Amino acid sequence: MALPARSYANALVIGVAGRLDQDNCDAFRADLMAHVERSAHDGGAVILDLSGLEYVSSAGLRCFMLASRQAKAQHGRIFVASLQPMVAEIFEISHFNMVFQVFPTVREALAAASIEAAAAFDKA
Amino acid sequence: MSMRIRFWGTRGSIPVALTSYDIRDKLARALVEASGRTFASYEEAHAFASTELDFSITHTFGGHTPCVELDLGGDEYFVCDMGSGARPFGVHVLAKQARRPATVNVFMSHVHWDHIMGFPFFGPAYVPGTRIRIHSCHDVCEQAYRLQQAAPCFPVDFAQLAASIEFVKLEPDVPRDVSGLVVTPHLQLHSGDSYGFRFEKDGKRVVYSTDSEHKLENRAEAESFAAFFRDADVVIFDAMYALADAISVKADWGHSSNIVGVELCQMANARHLVLFHHEPANDDATLEGLLKEARRFEELTRSGEPLKVSAAWDGLEIEP
Numbered sequence: 001m002a003l004p005a006r007s008y009a010n011a012l013v014i015g016v017a018g019r020l021d022q023d024n025c026d027a028f029r030a031d032l033m034a035h036v037e038r039s040a041h042d043g044g045a046v047i048l049d050l051s052g053l054e055y056v057s058s059a060g061l062r063c064f065m066l067a068s069r070q071a072k073a074q075h076g077r078i079f080v081a082s083l084q085p086m087v088a089e090i091f092e093i094s095h096f097n098m099v100f101q102v103f104p105t106v107r108e109a110l111a112a113a114s115i116e117a118a119a120a121f122d123k124a
Numbered sequence: 125m126s127m128r129i130r131f132w133g134t135r136g137s138i139p140v141a142l143t144s145y146d147i148r149d150k151l152a153r154a155l156v157e158a159s160g161r162t163f164a165s166y167e168e169a170h171a172f173a174s175t176e177l178d179f180s181i182t183h184t185f186g187g188h189t190p191c192v193e194l195d196l197g198g199d200e201y202f203v204c205d206m207g208s209g210a211r212p213f214g215v216h217v218l219a220k221q222a223r224r225p226a227t228v229n230v231f232m233s234h235v236h237w238d239h240i241m242g243f244p245f246f247g248p249a250y251v252p253g254t255r256i257r258i259h260s261c262h263d264v265c266e267q268a269y270r271l272q273q274a275a276p277c278f279p280v281d282f283a284q285l286a287a288s289i290e291f292v293k294l295e296p297d298v299p300r301d302v303s304g305l306v307v308t309p310h311l312q313l314h315s316g317d318s319y320g321f322r323f324e325k326d327g328k329r330v331v332y333s334t335d336s337e338h339k340l341e342n343r344a345e346a347e348s349f350a351a352f353f354r355d356a357d358v359v360i361f362d363a364m365y366a367l368a369d370a371i372s373v374k375a376d377w378g379h380s381s382n383i384v385g386v387e388l389c390q391m392a393n394a395r396h397l398v399l400f401h402h403e404p405a406n407d408d409a410t411l412e413g414l415l416k417e418a419r420r421f422e423e424l425t426r427s428g429e430p431l432k433v434s435a436a437w438d439g440l441e442i443e444p
Contacts, residue, residue: 022343029341055425058383059340062371069372086424093417093424094367094383 003031008124009116012039013106017052020060029063036067040076045113049106051082061096068100077101081109127328127444128195129358132216133188133209134436136335136364136379136401137238140187146407153181180408186438188212189238190334190401192360194323200303201228204321204332204360209438210242218247225253229302232260233334234318235268243269244278254287259294259302261309261319266291294319310352312336313345314378322352328444329355331394334362334401337378338388340371346391353392357444360436361385363399366414382418389431390422396432397422398442411435 004015014035020028040046048064056064064080071078081103083091091097103109111118133139157177163169173182191209194202201217203210217226226248233239248254258265269291273282282289294300296319299308309319313336320333331353339345353359364370364379371381382399389397399418402411415435422431434442 022340022346025341057425058367058371058381058387061367062340065368065371089424090421093421094381096368099368099372 003028003035005035006124007039008110008118008120009114010043011045011047011110011113011117013047013049013110015049015052017054019055020053020063021055021057022059025057025059025063028060029066032063032067033070036070036076036078037074040067040071040078041074043075043077045077045079045109045117046071047106047109047113048078048080049082050080050087051084051106053084053087056087056090058094061090061094064096064100077113079103079109079112081106126197127325127330128197129330129360129442129444130193130195131191131209131436131438131440132193132203132213133191133205133207133242134185134400134402134438134440135187135189135207135404136362137189137404139189139208140404142184142187146184150181150408157181178409178412180412183437184408185402185411185435187404188438189241190233191242192332192400192436194305194330196305196325198304199227201226202231202302202305202323203228204231205233205239205334206230206243206246207238207240208242208245211245211247212438213242214245214247214249218251221248225251225255227255227303228257229305230256230258231307231321231332232258232262232265233312233320233332234314234316235260235262235265236316236335237272239335240268240272244273244280249285249287249289252286256287256289257292257302258289259292259300259307261294261296261311262317263293299324310349313339318378320352322356329357330444331356331359333359335378336362336380337370337376338380338384340384346388349388350391353388353394356389356392356394358396358398358442359385359389359392359394360398360400361389362401363414363418363435364401364403366417382414383421386418386422386425386431386433390425390427393428394431395429396434396442396444399433399435402435
């Protein structure tokens, strides 16, 4: 699964779209973990833009959890942003909103990452 | 003849009890909910409590560890696990038998302490003529039962029990007819292994699947359990944690979540999911919250027939 990604200063925004479940989570995890290893370290942040994500199952949520663990181990951060209502509700139901920092927009997540990331986003 | 499932113990790990403060807090919440209303009679107040208040205010999920009876309406008893709920279950058996010796068929998911601790307090074990058949896939089952009653841990040694007690070895995935009830064990992921049981009789299918962790990345495992749960009327499911806990800080602890219970039952086309093996640290309001979240998740992800979702509580009775 190729994930579209764009860099803003020390933050990488990754777009996740469609349905994420047991059928495609292996490929998604491999791609996501590669991005996290490269970008979410030493204060860097990965922001998952979930505006295109229609559904996520427990297997998909586990991928987010693994990515979060990896980021923490590298002293990096991972945020989620722009959730559709159904995905936002699944985050609450599964208590993932207590594990992840959830932002209404990608811009707000970038501002939490760094002033430079938000400024780069505004310029783009 | 209809089957009836009776939950004598539904808590995981260790028994818990409501405290005096818990009861006071429930009363305070009820008074706030009543919001100045007055009731002319006990019946009026009872009707208000029964219909307008949350379960977690008027009830408790209870604190006994696993013990679930399948009442087939016949002379013999069938029960899963001998957690602390086995004590009230034993009282029930003695009262129903009225001095006649009973035949009790026990099915052991595994022999961790919370699943055997009620047996030393199981009254029928002390009645001569009682026949107890303990079915298990574990070679260590008899050893565990004897060990917990050995000195200095308990005053009555296992050998002193008056009942005739037989240990019956079951084989995983091999159906066995036990007095008309067909039971099939299935290996589950848990420290020291545990086994779920699929029970079938007269077209009714009940699955008891506790102390079972599910690795979400393993599609073959999910399909194996979907087959084990296939078209079940009731699935009693280890839903000890919220999903985020089950796959993070409590990963590899051998338990599952309400969300995975919904997903597997939907895959299996099961009719009724019963959340079970409640976390002892969770109060009644938290458990009711987990139930509501599971029901909402079922609504959000439903693609076929609705899946009924309940949470087990000590004293609950359901018909498959």
